[in-house]
Amino acid sequence: MIRAIVTDIEGTTSDIQFVHSVLFPYARQHLAAFVREKHADEDVAAALNAVRDEAGTPQATLDQLITTLMGYIDEDRKSPGLKALQGMIWRAGYVDGQFTGHLYPDVLPAFERWQQQGISLYVYSSGSIAAQKLLFGYSDEGDLTSLFSGYFDTGVGAKRETQSYRTIAEKIGHAPGSLLFLSDIHQELDAAAEAGWHTVQLIRGEADNASRHHQVNDFSQIKPESI
Numbered sequence: 438m439i440r441a442i443v444t445d446i447e448g449t450t451s452d453i454q455f456v457h458s459v460l461f462p463y464a465r466q467h468l469a470a471f472v473r474e475k476h477a478d479e480d481v482a483a484a485l486n487a488v489r490d491e492a493g494t495p496q497a498t499l500d501q502l503i504t505t506l507m508g509y510i511d512e513d514r515k516s517p518g519l520k521a522l523q524g525m526i527w528r529a530g531y532v533d534g535q536f537t538g539h540l541y542p543d544v545l546p547a548f549e550r551w552q553q554q555g556i557s558l559y560v561y562s563s564g565s566i567a568a569q570k571l572l573f574g575y576s577d578e579g580d581l582t583s584l585f586s587g588y589f590d591t592g593v594g595a596k597r598e599t600q601s602y603r604t605i606a607e608k609i610g611h612a613p614g615s616l617l618f619l620s621d622i623h624q625e626l627d628a629a630a631e632a633g634w635h636t637v638q639l640i641r642g643e644a645d646n647a648s649r650h651h652q653v654n655d656f657s658q659i660k661p662e663s664i
């Protein structure tokens with residue numbers, strides 16, 4: 438019996454194009470000014486130091502860090518420091534109403550159905566927890582944050598690492614066999630399955646012939662009561 442569902446965001450609840458054509462360009466446009474203006478703030482300084490560590494450049498100047506971060510955006514690197522900074526930068530865009538968090542239309546009805554079935558809902562994304570709360574807090578369908586019992590980012594580990602799913606199961610407090618992970622990326626689902634989780638792969642675009650996971654095209658096809 439499924440007790441909790443953990444969902445990925447990009448490519449699963451939300452269009453990859455929204456992330457790559459709206460969120461990433463917004464962060465790129467505002468990154469340099471944000472870093473120069475806010476670099477002494479505690480959370481910004483911590484994120485910049487994380488980038489220095491990741492890049493192996495402990496003495497990097499702000500200008501050098503900005504160049505490094507631009508490169509990380511271009512290569513869609515799941516850098517925890519970049520993800521933390523993006524979350525802080527996106528806040529202004531959401532709050533000013535420049536964009537709302539994209540959700541596929543099948544997502545909210547499924548979340549509501551699963552919640553009525555007594556299933557707890559969680560998010561696990563490479564985007565920072567702050568960024569996750571913004572996307573669902575300022576979503577196309579309004580503020581959905583009350584639907585979720587918790588959020589996980591790469592603070593628990595990378596999404597392709599089996600240990601990350603063991604850690605999440607421990608934190609949620611349910612046996613892995615009662616957990617379902619939803620993602621568009623089969624390597625993430627491989628890691629969850631290795632940890633004993635159930636998995637469903639969202640195919641929002643092209644088929645994934647290399648996957649061994651149950652595949653669906655939208656959330657209406659996911660029936661946790663039948664798993």
Ligand SMILES: CSCCC(=O)C(=O)COP(=O)(O)O
Binds near residue numbers: 445
């Ligand atoms: C949390 S919204 C921003 C999406 C993002 O930055 C990202 O890296 C998405 O990764 P995901 O793990 O949700 O595929």
Ligand SMILES: [Mg+2]
Binds near residue numbers: 446447448621622
């Ligand atoms: Mg994804």
